[in-house]
Amino acid sequence: MAHLVRDRLPLVLADALQRSILDKGMGSGDQLPTEAELMAEYGVSRTVVREAAAILSARGLVEVRPRRGMTVREPDPAILSEQLAVLLLSSHIEPGQLYEVRAILEGAIASIAARERTEEDLAELDACLAEEEAVRDDWDRALAMDIRFHELLARSTHNPFFVLVTSPVSSLLRRLYVDQPKYLALQDVILDEHQAIVAAIRAMDSAEATNAILRHLGRVAQYIGQGESKARRASGKVKQRS
């Protein structure tokens, strides 16, 4: 019985399990021992095992399902998203700063995507453009396709970092203007600019791709929620999406 624990037992167990998972290179779907086995192996109570499982689950490393126990899972980017969102919100970041970050990220994304894109990426982007055109009058779905478009752009870089980091930044920004009615009116312009971006990427013209997306972001920022105070005031009613 180790009485010298500084950290609480659940944390110790969780870290031990995490290291065990990462070191052994366990893939997603792999099973961890049952609660009873873990109790016996580490000489702790069920409560501790349970809280350790909760911690790992919160970290997105494992999924706990009744009767199946803990199964290793591919870490969920959404968790990072939430983390980043909480941190950014609590660090009093200003909309203008968020926009700056987004411009930098998307500019880099366009440049790299123009270099690294495959034919498959182009096909998906084309499909997305077509879908955007089809739903241009449906506010919710148009927004969803807009999000998807930028996600596909990030994917086209084939650099996981951009896929991971872009979505939280975008979704945070969108919270500021998601209920702006102006958004629909912009649809035509947005569509044109999206097409220009894809064209540049298809041509593998990095400079033009960057320019096109910066023009795009600049216009969106200009038309929508120009300043921070405006944006905040206009978004008085924040709708939660799940």
Add this chain to the structure above:
Amino acid sequence: MAHLVRDRLPLVLADALQRSILDKGMGSGDQLPTEAELMAEYGVSRTVVREAAAILSARGLVEVRPRRGMTVREPDPAILSEQLAVLLLSSHIEPGQLYEVRAILEGAIASIAARERTEEDLAELDACLAEEEAVRDDWDRALAMDIRFHELLARSTHNPFFVLVTSPVSSLLRRLYVDQPKYLALQDVILDEHQAIVAAIRAMDSAEATNAILRHLGRVAQYIGQGESKARRASGKVKQRS
């Protein structure tokens, strides 16, 4: 009673508490109800309250200390760091891609820092440079100061995003060459380049600051890792628009 819960109770409680915290704008140090009170308020057992606390603690939103209960705390960037590290590792990102990301981030940081830096930032950077020079022969401390230097750069942008995202990327990269003996030999060059960066930032010369840090990163990448020229090529395209 509602038997239709698909999410487990601890998660439900954790989310409820999190929303409660964020909505009420509770600051760090603020106290949440005791376990007993939460049990009564939400009509759940202590087990559930406990696991919810573990989840929130894992998310970095609260700190649980014996006898003080749950206290709201300023979210810890280190948690995001760990999250991002796990995600990047498990997404099979390549070192070259990490370099590219770092070049983009640091290039943007230098540019913005040159614009936004205050006198205090400059003072801290100067102090850091002096310290770097003092410990140039001590491997561990030299590395620590190098990390601190880049952290101070990120801080000088006064944009929380860069502070949050830079550290995980850097630390991940450092894991790749942290045990390279070449690092010490580079100390003189590193110091010179750091000074050049600070000089450009002091002069509020964004372009030169970006160039200086890209030269710096390029050299480090070249000497240390199997430097991919990709990173330099792509980052050259990153430019700042006002």
Add this chain to the structure above:
DNA sequence: CCTTTTCGAATCATATGACAATATCCGGAG
């Protein structure tokens, strides 16, 4: 012999109670 159904058992989800450890608070001594 193969398919379907059903039922049992293993395992997780939650509840309850108990005890230990310890930080905080309050009252008394100086």
Add this chain to the structure above:
DNA sequence: CTCCGGATATTGTCATATGATTCGAAAAGG
């Protein structure tokens, strides 16, 4: 008024019990 020490409330951990859910095997039917 300050300092010290014990009372006390609260968290940390353990043990046990019960309900719920799922997996798998046995049984039933074709």
